[in-house]
Amino acid sequence: MTIVNFTPVPALIGGALIGLAAAFLLLAKGRIAGISGIAGGVIYPEQRGDIGWRVLFIAGLVLGGFIYQWLGLGAGVEQIQAQVGKPMLILAGLLVGIGTQVGTGCTSGHGICGLARRSPRSLVATLCFMGSAIVTVYIVRHLLGASL
């Protein structure tokens, strides 16, 4: 194992901002900031009149990315590249969509909000997707030998 590109300060500041955003959504709207759940309620709505705030939250996510770049903090955004080809991206997108809906949450809903509420369900979910992702990277990078 080699440790590479460790950026502890931006990681902690960014993480704290994410935690604040989730806390603010709970304080203001009484909702959990689980991205896959919020997006799922727009892509396949289950309740009438429960879509507007979801659309705005998602628009905010994109806008937050824009503001970061507009402030000139995103020097290097143009260097960010997908790490696999399009067929694998499609497979990945499908699996992320299906898995987060079946498992009722993703990194934000289970990993940050659920764990903060000490939900055993979210703890198991987080261990499952982290473990699965680590095994997948091991298979793709080291067993299949794809140099990503």
Place this chain on the structure above:
Amino acid sequence: MSAFIRLFPALFAGILFGFGLSVAQMIDPAKVLNFLDLTGTWDPSLALVMAGGLAVNALVTPFILKRDKPLFAEFFRLPGKLQIDARIIVGGIIFGAGWGIAGYCPGPLITSLSFANSDILVTFAAFVVGTFAARWVLAHRG
């Protein structure tokens, strides 16, 4: 309550969340995949992103939930289900496989639409299709 008051907090929370993901560089799938690559080129940064988010949220959440109701809504809507079932395990494993292949979980994927290229658009489209299909099946079974 005016539509503005009802909706603005969600927009603000989204902006702060997307900005935080960008600062944390979680919008770079190479960085995410390196975090998951424990036996290769390991980048521990993402652990601190989660630790930071979790610490702030865990600290503040109990005080928020002491309130009778949220500032701009009638009640708190928390996931009531706490028990562990097969869905949570199977779903987690499927999601993790997708996350490990490309390095995109839903938040960073959506935030990355701010500099969308064809790769991000294709991944996002597949995420939408997967989400729709799973929710349709879950809503129509039995």
